[in-house]
Amino acid sequence: MQLKTTLRGRTYQFADLKGLLGKANEPKSGDQLAGLAAENATERVAAREVLAGLTVRALRDNPVVPYEQDEVTRVIQDGLDAQVFAEVQGLTLAELRERVLSPELDGEALLRLGRGLPSEVIAALAKLMSNLDLITAAARIRVVTRANATLGLPGRFSVRLQPNHPTDNPQGILASTLEGLSYGNGDALIGVNPVTDTLEAMQRVLGSLHELVQALEIPTQVCCLAHVTTGMRALEGGAPVDILFQSLAGSQDACRAFGIEVKLLDEAAALVAERGAARGPNRMYFETGQGSALSSGGHHGADQLTMEARCYGLARRYRPFMVNTVVGFIGPEYLHDGRQVTRAGLEDHFMGKLHGLPMGCDVCYTNHMEADQNDLENLAVLLAAAGANFFMGLPMGDDVMLNYQSTSFHDNAALRELLHLRPTPEFEAWLERRGLMRDGRLTARAGDLGVFLP
């Protein structure tokens, strides 16, 4: 493997593939924190030149965490479509990038291609792509999933309603839910992050939301984002769990820090396939985000973009209903500012889609990073144009439990109008019956929780 190039009379020699992958990244504070970032712009482009000349085969043969040592690597390697891999293994990354951008490959062909690509290759591709490359390639891929409603159809853009409350007060959760529904939010999921990860909290949250969904006959899915083991206990106790939730990480060690392993996820998938309340066939919801592996010390010296791609390699084993990259929550030591968050959001969405995943994004920022509402709105427009399946929907974007800002009910409504996107067909019909939407646009009475109240 040639890991050397000469630029402007200076020779750049990279120690190993892992080091090369790190230095080929766009600048990220997390890679700097890990000591993996390029020293300057020239070293960065040198790394990309070397990477562009490597073959798909070379990247497969050198996973960033060894096969024998890591079950996430084994899931990625063993799950590949051997036929597709054989067709492309001799391509260089430069050639593969052009193939992915070529209009000759439609969405179906890109999905087929993705099934033969290990996560490290998809990460390497993202490193060689500009923001608009990432948008145009991802926009051609539609990933359609179904639980109760159908997510990801062309021309559709959905919303996970996130009605969090600082004490899990059921009426408070319902209040935010009702207001969100009145803006046409909530067609992907009504999903609450509970304050405490207990069976009791889960039952309280699911109980009141299921009552609402039944009373108003809302064609959607309900989820309480507790740890997967809590969700499994609820399922075993007969709770009507539509969708099982879990956060994923890109290595066995990092997964262990989240309290999960492949065997557990396999059991969870089997349990929700058998006993889940939603129609299916897709019944899992995963969240990911760059920086989590480094944060738990499970990154094995690999950069945060590559570790994120490996989350998707793990996720696709389970054919989830939704995968959400939470892109601006982790803090400035991993993604410093609006520019880095924008880049990470576009990378993650592209990588997830090429993995065949129903990607959405929690487009967000915390108050201790160099980003503001304008950065959030910019990325939201870019990702909606790129065909993201869903965003979060919160009252004014303000999460009063987790203390950060994400996309608002207003933002999602505005994005639909701007880009002529509609909710899921089932949910759009419901909004029309309720007099809240006509011809894909909110009606005058939409936009207040009072429309559902006496």
Added chain:
Amino acid sequence: MSDPRLEALVREIVSRAVARLAAEPAPAPAAAPAPAVEPLKARVDAWLGRVPGPAAPGAGRAWTTGDRPSYLRATPARLGVGRAGCRVRTETWLAFLRDHAAARDAVSSRVDPALVERLGLVPLRSAARDRREFLLRPDLGRRLDADSAALVKARGLRGARLQLVVVDGLSASALDANLAALLGACLPALGAEAGPPAPGFFVQDGRVAVGDEVARLLDSELLVTVAGERPGLKTAESLGVYVTYFRGRTITEAERSMISNIHAHGLPAEEAGRQLAKLCQKALATRHTGVEVKG
């Protein structure tokens, strides 16, 4: 694209997607047998312990007795704000910007030196050189700089039963607003068990774990670390307190007890101070802090 064409395209994509789901080899666990179909309503009723009733009321019928004001009162979320087209109204937009500005300024703010002096805290620095480095290098915020470590040894009381360390964390505004009231309520309530008062420290650009270094240097028994919490839009003035029984232990986060969300609209500082005193007394009596192993 005309509607019939779009419809045809949608149908085609759905059928292809469904066919793909069916055709692809499923991972082993997904091969479970199809579930026995059970009407969802009956299942929810059973699970909630309700007597199975008639079908849920349909559109147009009241489903709750709660009115709009009762729902709005039930949450601090920004609800009922109306809209200007699909965007927010000017008044609500400006209120949002005001709250974000307060949060941003809290992150970059510095603690009032007069407060540190008035409370008799010895000022220290972490290894982070400035605010930017503090935000980008969490490891540096968890360590003292060399001069400060020397100052701890020179000014601190060795082997104190209770050692106080205050750090600015992510909000100096939170210390300015709530620290005096918190300590004012806590210290008198501690009683004799806490031993003779040891000099407290304030660490600029410090994270919670920097307190551990102070306790190690001084061989303290119980460490109380007060920190400014990450500001949200609701408040930029929230404090958190971490109590760690230190002697003879290697500390992990799970071995701290904490009180969080201390601010005027959350847990008031005076009440938090009284709770903190009780927590310290219990920790000294039981020689333990942190979560018990869950059953």
